Amino acid sequence: MAWDLLLPAVLDGLTNGAVYALVALGLTLIYGVLHIINFAHGSLLMLALYAAYFLYSLLGISPYAALPILMPAFFALGYGVQRWIVAPASHGREQNVLMITLGLAIVLDNLALYAFTSTTRSIDLPLAGESIDFGVAVIGVPKLIACAGALLLAGALWLMLARTDLGRAIRAVAREPEGARLVGIRVERIYAITFGIGTACVAASACLLLPSFYVTPQVGYAFVLIAFTTVVLGGMGSLPGALLAGLLLGVIEAVSGLYLGESLGQLGIYAVFILILLFRPTGLFGARAA
């Protein structure tokens, strides 16, 4: 295969991968801190895509302008879901949490199907058709914005976790909740805040995705599968792992799409997934087994 085909595919894959990484960061953060697998993650992404879609089509607010609105709104939604649905219904049992987030996903998906029908919707931003020529490859402006935005948000998330008291409290609660209580951290609140941050990541992903993507009630599934693969590949609960794995999967998808045809691009992702599980089940960064 010639370089002049491969290089554009790799760059295109990196731009997709950055958004995969952002979706997966939310999922892996929630897993790492609450030790639950949020099956509603994809459905929340779908919900955020619809929110961004209607903000644009009804009010003319571009998804980029909607980002600072939808992130706090979805933070609040995630906070509430954890505090008032997941936590009270779980009674501390993992299998309950599994059923609750799965149930939530089913309810959200079907409500969306009922309210919005299965029509595929997309928006036409004025800048959607514009692209930048990098010499080796031509990449659409929305994809570049999505990639830069996702990387910036990942960096901001990392800074928050490393440098602020809230971030340290989140990391303390993740591994030692009782020790955290003894320094006066309200653990239930940290759980809800973490779920909120994970959900805000989803909202940001939706705003960055929509200009170059579409929304249907089922759209979450495609992403949630990639997100799960990313999280496992990166090592459950590892943020740098999720970031690298997301970028890697984007590239693998684009390159295998080049060889197998675009519709089979995701096949490459699952082949890698199976290989990883066979040879390195804790993922690339999984120092501790999940």
Add this chain to the structure above:
Amino acid sequence: MLLEVEGLSAGYGALAVLRGIDLSVEPGEVVAVLGANGAGKTTLNRVLSGLLRPTAGRVRFAGEDITGADPAAIVARGLIHVPEGRRIFPDLSVRETLELGSYRRARNRRASNLERVFTLFPRLRERARQAGGTLSGGEQQMLAIGRGLMAEPLLLILDEPSLGLSPLLVEEMFALIATLRAAGPAILIVEQNVVQSLLAATRGYVLENGTMALAGDAAALLDDPDLRKTYLGL
């Protein structure tokens, strides 16, 4: 009176561990709580710091009723519990862990208190950037105590601080308790080292069958024939 406990009962489900405990601590005192393994010493500490709700009784601290209050509210008032098993945050650095010690209390004096803790434990200063989970047992115990001191405790509860330490480190631990005592906070120490903790303490209590079987001045307890027979095999 700094801490006043009256008729305190607590347990786990149907298991009643504490059955009507009375206990008090004055400002500046060092009080030892002794008792066999499984007597309920840790359970008592967990109730005092709000990790476990009592089924009956009252806890007053620094003039306020804190019965059934949540741990964050209790930490905010200055009752700090350094738990059995240390409960160190494994992937936070020593410095980050100490800084989190002032998450709820004394946050605006974080820098000066950090300097104080580093002066008390030079070892922690050397390891400031190292992750808590990679420290030795003795260093983790220093870190747990340092984390507690960052909140400027009025009462510091130490649950088996010498557990799992080498004899030399146990000596150091009791020397440290003497140093801490001079520095201010009242200390409630739970220990299996009966003689050493009574030597370090002003008063002591002996927990048996869910109640305080013995209480008194540390010196008097050291001479008590029953206690000598049960705990010292003399």
